[in-house]
Amino acid sequence: MIRVAIFEDNKHLRETFRLLLDSAKGFECTGTYNDCNNLVNDLASHSCDVALMDIEMPGMNGIEATRLLKKHFPGISILIQTVFFEDEYIFNAICAGASGYILKSTTPDGYLEAIRDVQAGGSPMTPGIARRVLELFKDKLQPATPVQDYDLTVQEKKVLKLLVEGKSYKLIAADLFVSIDTVKTHIRNIYSKLHVHSGTEAVSLALRDKIV
Amino acid sequence: MIRVAIFEDNKHLRETFRLLLDSAKGFECTGTYNDCNNLVNDLASHSCDVALMDIEMPGMNGIEATRLLKKHFPGISILIQTVFFEDEYIFNAICAGASGYILKSTTPDGYLEAIRDVQAGGSPMTPGIARRVLELFKDKLQPATPVQDYDLTVQEKKVLKLLVEGKSYKLIAADLFVSIDTVKTHIRNIYSKLHVHSGTEAVSLALRDKIV
DNA sequence: ACCACAATAGCGAAATAGGGTGAATTCTGA
DNA sequence: TCAGAATTCACCCTATTTCGCTATTGTGGT
Numbered sequence: 429m430i431r432v433a434i435f436e437d438n439k440h441l442r443e444t445f446r447l448l449l450d451s452a453k454g455f456e457c458t459g460t461y462n463d464c465n466n467l468v469n470d471l472a473s474h475s476c477d478v479a480l481m482d483i484e485m486p487g488m489n490g491i492e493a494t495r496l497l498k499k500h501f502p503g504i505s506i507l508i509q510t511v512f513f514e515d516e517y518i519f520n521a522i523c524a525g526a527s528g529y530i531l532k533s534t535t536p537d538g539y540l541e542a543i544r545d546v547q548a549g550g551s552p553m554t555p556g557i558a559r560r561v562l563e564l565f566k567d568k569l570q571p572a573t574p575v576q577d578y579d580l581t582v583q584e585k586k587v588l589k590l591l592v593e594g595k596s597y598k599l600i601a602a603d604l605f606v607s608i609d610t611v612k613t614h615i616r617n618i619y620s621k622l623h624v625h626s627g628t629e630a631v632s633l634a635l636r637d638k639i640v
Numbered sequence: 641m642i643r644v645a646i647f648e649d650n651k652h653l654r655e656t657f658r659l660l661l662d663s664a665k666g667f668e669c670t671g672t673y674n675d676c677n678n679l680v681n682d683l684a685s686h687s688c689d690v691a692l693m694d695i696e697m698p699g700m701n702g703i704e705a706t707r708l709l710k711k712h713f714p715g716i717s718i719l720i721q722t723v724f725f726e727d728e729y730i731f732n733a734i735c736a737g738a739s740g741y742i743l744k745s746t747t748p749d750g751y752l753e754a755i756r757d758v759q760a761g762g763s764p765m766t767p768g769i770a771r772r773v774l775e776l777f778k779d780k781l782q783p784a785t786p787v788q789d790y791d792l793t794v795q796e797k798k799v800l801k802l803l804v805e806g807k808s809y810k811l812i813a814a815d816l817f818v819s820i821d822t823v824k825t826h827i828r829n830i831y832s833k834l835h836v837h838s839g840t841e842a843v844s845l846a847l848r849d850k851i852v
Numbered sequence: 853a854c855c856a857c858a859a860t861a862g863c864g865a866a867a868t869a870g871g872g873t874g875a876a877t878t879c880t881g882a
Numbered sequence: 883t884c885a886g887a888a889t890t891c892a893c894c895c896t897a898t899t900t901c902g903c904t905a906t907t908g909t910g911g912t
Contacts, residue, residue, distance in 0.1 A: 523781060559761060565734050569781070594838055594840050597898070613860075626868090824870080824871090828870075837870080858909085862906105867898105870895105878889075879887080882885090
């Protein structure tokens with residue numbers, strides 16, 4: 429028997445879900461809630477295995493709720509169901525700890541199967557969502573394409589690296605066994621190539637574009 | 641009609657896949673290959689929509705092959721099918737550009753559905769794989785635990801943020817509508833809390849520990 | 853031989869940053 | 883309401899940085 433809690437602000441949908449679960453074999457609806465403003469208390473008194481979570485709700489939204497719920501009840505699996513296809517939502521929902529993400533266009537049977545999947549340790553996703561997840565995954569984890577390499581010379585890269593480490597001109601000169609004036613020259617050239625005008629800017633750019 | 645190429649080193653499986661595709665409606669097998677050592681030529685002469693790709697193969701493995709294939713034929717969708725459940729494989733396969741990842745324990749009908757899914761722009765994954773993907777996603781993208789928060793005050797954080805953007809004291813003062821001496825004070829306090837002694841060090845630390 | 857360029861070095865001026873000290877005001881939690 | 887924190891500002895002095903220009907040496911390519 430899979431115990432399911434429903435969080436959905438649309439009254440009609442909420443009732444539909446309850447009916448669906450009550451009439452299906454192996455499911456039990458432990459409660460329906462139209463917002464997450466009493467989330468922790470709600471679930472403390474009526475524990476469940478899976479929470480079916482809408483994103484768009486008055487007050488706390490489903491993603492914040494997911495985060496909160498995972499913090500207080502790590503054992504509960506959360507299945508996000510929404511009309512939103514946006515990357516930002518998908519991304520945040522996953523990071524918040526959602527175990528599945530399905531669109532509201534899913535059929536009733538699809539809902540039941542998704543809940544079963546989640547309970548079995550799987551992560552059901554609408555096919556299109558899965559594709560978005562993989563794309564996001566690639567984009568964010570791909571060795572951050574060094575957009576430009578700025579044509580820094582070997583020595584300039586060394587200087588920049590030391591600059592990133594927070595060293596002063598004097599220390600950089602000592603590290604590289606050159607005079608401080610040479611360091612000045614290199615830094616001048618680095619700034620020119622990077623189109624920046626200060627050490628902080630250069631460090632920022634170097635770290636963001638991973639030139640070091 | 642979905643045109644499918646099969647890459648699988650096990651002869652028996654290879655033949656089974658061909659039979660499965662030939663006997664199923666809407667599928668066409670454009671070729672079966674026991675390795676990827678002639679990948680580009682193979683597919684140049686027999687184009688396809690979906691490549692069913694094994695990971696473990698003699699010579700080039702399925703993940704390298706995926707990368708290569710995506711480079712030469714970006715339009716072809718790749719469905720990985722393997723016995724490996726390891727995170728490393730999943731991770732690399734996705735980064736290489738795979739559109740789906742199913743285990744060999746999948747049923748024949750499951751295979752056909754997965755291929756249909758891929759062709760339709762979805763990303764079929766064995767439920768357990770999907771869960772691993774989400775976990776990996778979270779682990780790798782989670783705002784890398786801010787080890788310390790250094791107890792910066794609101795204003796100090798603002799100043800640090802602007803410092804990271806490469807602004808000078810003067811510009812920071814202008815941005816925050818305060819005097820330059822106030823900015824100096826804040827920066828003094830920031831340096832003290834961060835245990836650094838220069839802007840470049842502070843920016844470096846701020847970016848690495850994601851305090852901004 | 854000539855050129856481009858990396859790497860080195862120097863000088864000087866002006867701007868910016870860093871640190872010491874002190875102090876007023878506002879906010880905030882106990 | 884009272885202590886402490888946060889925010890604000892001032893003045894002084896020194897160190898560092900930034901940027902202008904110039905110049906020598908070595909190296910690789912045409």
